[in-house]
Amino acid sequence: MHELSVCQAMLAQVEAIAKRENASQVIRIVIHIGPLSGVVPELLQQAFTIARAGSIAAKAELETALQQVRVRCQQCGAECDVSANRLICCKCGDFRTQLISGDELLLASVELTREDND
Amino acid sequence: MCDTCGCNITEGNRHLIEEGGRHAHTEDGSVAVEVLQNLLSENDHQAAHNREHFDRHQLLAINLMSSPGSGKTRLLETTIDKLGHKYRISVVEGDLETENDAERIREKGVEAIQITTGTACHLDAHMIHHALHQMNLDEVDILFIENVGNLVCPASFDLGQHINITLLSVTEGDDKPSKYPVIFRAADHVLITKSDLLSVLDDFNPERAEQAVRRLAVEAPITLTSAKSGEGMDRWLDWLQEQLELQNDRRSRGETLHPKLQPDGVKLHTDKL
Numbered sequence: 001m002h003e004l005s006v007c008q009a010m011l012a013q014v015e016a017i018a019k020r021e022n023a024s025q026v027i028r029i030v031i032h033i034g035p036l037s038g039v040v041p042e043l044l045q046q047a048f049t050i051a052r053a054g055s056i057a058a059k060a061e062l063e064t065a066l067q068q069v070r071v072r073c074q075q076c077g078a079e080c081d082v083s084a085n086r087l088i089c090c091k092c093g094d095f096r097t098q099l100i101s102g103d104e105l106l107l108a109s110v111e112l113t114r115e116d117n118d
Numbered sequence: 119m120c121d122t123c124g125c126n127i128t129e130g131n132r133h134l135i136e137e138g139g140r141h142a143h144t145e146d147g148s149v150a151v152e153v154l155q156n157l158l159s160e161n162d163h164q165a166a167h168n169r170e171h172f173d174r175h176q177l178l179a180i181n182l183m184s185s186p187g188s189g190k191t192r193l194l195e196t197t198i199d200k201l202g203h204k205y206r207i208s209v210v211e212g213d214l215e216t217e218n219d220a221e222r223i224r225e226k227g228v229e230a231i232q233i234t235t236g237t238a239c240h241l242d243a244h245m246i247h248h249a250l251h252q253m254n255l256d257e258v259d260i261l262f263i264e265n266v267g268n269l270v271c272p273a274s275f276d277l278g279q280h281i282n283i284t285l286l287s288v289t290e291g292d293d294k295p296s297k298y299p300v301i302f303r304a305a306d307h308v309l310i311t312k313s314d315l316l317s318v319l320d321d322f323n324p325e326r327a328e329q330a331v332r333r334l335a336v337e338a339p340i341t342l343t344s345a346k347s348g349e350g351m352d353r354w355l356d357w358l359q360e361q362l363e364l365q366n367d368r369r370s371r372g373e374t375l376h377p378k379l380q381p382d383g384v385k386l387h388t389d390k391l
Binding site: 027031109 | 147148149150153157160238270271295297299301332333334335336337
């Protein structure tokens with residue numbers, strides 16, 4: 001259950017952004033998660049309902065956009081969508097591939113209300 | 119500075135407030151700010167700081183990850199026995215509770231700092247930084263960080279180490295790399311441990327384990343070892359000493375090394391987005 005740590009780190013970033021943008025409230029947080037990030041979106045959602053209490057994002061919604069695992073073959077150059085535990089090339093079968101998507105753990109955007117909009 | 123009259127909008131930032139831009143206003147008057155920053159950037163920042171410490175003190179930092187009871191401490195004991203006369207080794211031990219592992223290391227005459235994490239299932243860069251302040255890093259050649267026994271969480275946190283080792287004991291099953299891809303993908307060397315038990319286990323096939331690791335696009339060496347019988351220990355110790363030399367070469371060129379765990383991929387995706 002390291003999702004709570006991840007969630008707290010995320011909220012610290014969100015609070016810094018909200019402060020910088022003079023926000024009174026955070027409405028929505030969008031994050032990109034890849035299956036190979038090691039973070040489970042459902043657990044992060046659960047952790048978020050605990051971690052957001054008392055923060056500027058207390059009423060915010062967390063949207064997790066799950067990213068596709070995708071590799072590029074370093075031998076034949078093919079790009080394939082693959083499963084998280086089978087990162088081999090779908091064309092030539094070589095295991096020497098480079099992950100081009102699927103390990104993201106990114107804060108993508110924050111939707112907030114400005115103080116001057118209240 | 120001035121959001122009312124638009125005097126702060128220039129050609130350089132106009133795209134930010136236009137529809138879809140970083141500061142585009144939504145219909146209900148709220149503002150969407152595009153960020154694209156790693157969720158663990160604070161940890162990563164601290165980890166980079168730790169790595170600078172390690173490089174300045176000219177040591178090689180190695181993070182050991184595995185499930186509980188797969189032989190991390192035993193591997194360290196044997197490594198200290200074999201290399202302790204040649205290199206100055208120190209150990210940071212991560213456990214939920216007890217100082218048992220640190221005491222085992224200290225019995226070998228080696229400094230061991232115990233981090234008890236309480237309920238936290240992994241070490242993070244801040245905990246390591248705190249431990250570093252209890253050590254004299256000038257007197258260390260190799261720093262081993264024995265992470266909390268857990269095949270999931272430790273893989274997500276960079277500690278500032280140069281190298282990751284992931285252990286898989288033969289009693290755990292040869293399909294573990296398929297079940298826990300994140301931690302095996304992070305490995306710079308996979309050690310299959312307790313090979314002396316293979317004679318009584320008919321369901322662990324080292325080749326199958328290796329195939330499962332390769333399917334994760336891992337090119338790292340995989341070594342079958344037993345700290346008890348000594349199998350594979352020479353290969354592990356040779357590799358380790360080779361890494362020390364490589365690290366010294368890198369340092370002399372002003373470079374450092376990030377383990378595979380370092381989410382360079384994330385930065386790649388950020389540029390793309």
